[in-house]
Amino acid sequence: MKFTWFNLMPWPHLPDDFREKYRSVWVDIPSTLYDPVKGHELYNTYLDELEYAEQLGYDGIGVNEHHANAYGLMPSPNIMAAALARRTSKAALVVLGNSIALYNPPIRVAEEFAMLDVISGGRLLAGFPVGTSMDTNYCYGDIPALTRERYAEAHDLIMRAWREPEPFTFNGRYTKLRYANCWPKPIQSPPPIFIPGGGSLETYDFCLDYDYVYCYLSFSGYKRAKQLMDGYWQRVADRGKDLSPYRAGFAQTIVVAETDAEAERDYREHIDYFYNRCLHVYPGFADAPGYRTIKTLKANVTSQMTRQAVGDVASMSWDQLVNEGYVIAGSPDSVAAQMKELITGLRVGNIFCLIHVGNMPKDKCMRSSKLFAEEVIPQLRDMWPEYRNDDRFWIHPLDSHAGRPAASAVGG
C-alpha cells in the first residue's frame, strides 16, 4: 500500500455565519475574507505539516491546484512542491495535479514538472486533472465544451515534450509551437501519472490506454465510491488489463485519536467546519453546461438545483458523516478496520489521506497523522502481498548515492 499525506490547505477563518451570508466558498467568495498576514503563518504551518508527514514515513506528500477557493489555497501547487522538494528527501512529491488545459502554452507543465523531478531527485508524481468546472471554466474562463479537447491536446504535447530528444514542431488546434523543446527533462521517463476521474468511461479508457493511475478524489467517502470504482474495475477487466490495485487511488478523510470518543471530542468541530462551511459551493458553479459529456451527465445528473434545494442549508452531523463513511474516525483499531474495508472494497493501492481537516490546528493534525502512521499503516501496509513488487505506478528516484539529503541552511 502507498499512503500519501495530503493537505488541501483550507482557509480556517471563515465566519460562523458563512453559509448564510455568502453563496459560495469558491469562484466569487470575496477576498476580504482572506488576510495575508494570517496567510503567512498558515502556509508555513501547512508546509511544516507536509514535511512532518515525510518524517512519519508516509510514502508521499500531496498538494493540488484550485483557484478562488477558500478550502484550497494553492493556485500554484508547483510552488508548494518546490518548497517541499528542498526540505524532504524520501517522500514522493504528489502534485495532483496541474490542470493542464489551463497552462498557456501547456509545455509549461512539462518544464515545471521536469524541474520538480530534477530538484527532488526523481520524486515527482504527476497528476493531470481536467480541473473542476469551478476552476477551469468559471475562474479561468476556459470554454466548457472545448475543455476536454484542449486537455487531450495539452496531454499529447506534454508527453511528447518529455519523450522527444530533439526539438519538434507541434501544430495543435490550441497550441502551435515551431520549436517545442523541453529543457530540462525529468529524471523519470516519465514520472508516474495520476488522473483524477469522476466516473466517465472516457476517463477509465484514457487511464488504461496509457497505464495511468485512476484516482477518485471525492469528499463523500468510501461507501459512496463503491459503484464508481466497481465500474472502473469492470472496465479494467473488459480491456484485458491486469487488476493491480496500484492502478487506482482514493482520497479519504481520516481522523485518529486514542479512542473513538476522543476522536469525536477532538475532531468534531473541524469536520463540521470542512463539511458544512468549506464545501458550501453555489450549485450554479458546479457544472458549466458543456463541461461534462452528455453521456456522463445522463448517468450522474443531480437535481440539486431547485429553489428549495438551493435554499436548504441543513448541516451534516458528525454521526451522519461517520456512519455513512464520509469520514473515517476513531481509535487506531477502528480506523484500521474501516480502512481495510475501504482498501479491499474499492481495490485500491493508493490512499490520499486527508488528515488535516478544515480548521484543524497543528497539534491535533500532528497527533492524528502520527497515530495513523504508527498504529494504522502497519496494519494495512501489506494488504496486497501478490502485488508487493509492482512498482510500475510509483516513483523511481535516484539511488541514495546520487540523491541529495534534505536541504539545511548554508553552514547549518
Next chain:
Amino acid sequence: MLSRLIDVAGRHQVRVYEGGSGPQLLYMHGAGGLLANDPFLARLTQHYRVTAPLLPGYEDSDSSAPLRTMLDFTLFGFDVWETLKLDEPMLVGHSMGGMIAAEMAALDNSSVKRLALICPAGLWLDAQPIPDLFAKLPFELPELLFYDPKKHAALLSAGGDFNDPEFLTDFLVGNARRMGTAGKILFPIPDRGLAERMYRIRARTQIIWGAADRLIPPIYAEQFAAGIAGSHVTMIPEAGHMVPYEQTVAVVSSITKLHN
C-alpha cells in the same frame, strides 16, 4: 410549421423549420433554441417564407463538435443558406442568433441586404455587464428573461416545472447540450470581436429591443446603432429579453418595416 432534417455541407445533419410565403427570411435562434410550436416564427410566416435552422447541439441536430469559433458559427449560417439555395434572404436573429446574423452581415456585406437584430449578443460594456447566464440556475431564468415572468415562464420549459426534480433532470441534459454549444461563442463573456467588424455591415438594419431587458440591457442597442451605419432602433415597452414572445406583434411589425 413543417420541419425536416437536412445535410449541411456534408458536415452536419440539422433540423430546419420552414413555412409561410412572401420574401425569404433566414432566422437564427438564441441560446435557448426554438420553442415548441414557436409562436414567434408562426407569426413571421404570415409575412415571409421563413427558414429557421436549429444549430448543431440543439434538439435532434447533430453534435456541435465541429463548431468551435465565431467564424465556424458564421459559416454555418451561410452553409444553410447555400444548402437550401436561398436567394438573398433577410436575416433575423435573436440574442445569440442576432450575434451570428450580425457576423454574417459583416462577413458578406454584399449578399446580406436586410438585417433585423433582436436584442443581439456580441458586444460588451464594462460599465453595463451582462449577467452570467452560465451560472444561473433554471429557476432563476424566467426573472432574467421576461418582463412578466409569471405570465411567460412556462414558455421556457414547455409547461414543465423547474422546481420538479424529475423534470429538471431531463431539462438539464438538454440544456447542457444547448448551452454547451452556445458557450463556444458566449462563454465566459459574449464578445468575440464583433465591435471591430460591425463597420462592414451595409444591410438596412433594424435593432429591436425589449425596454425591460434584464439580460442584455437596452443601452446595448445604442452601441449597435452607433456601429451599424444607417441602422434604426425600435425599443419595445413591456418586454424583456424574450421580446419576440412577449410582444410578438410589435416585433414582427418592426421587421416588416425593412421591406417598406
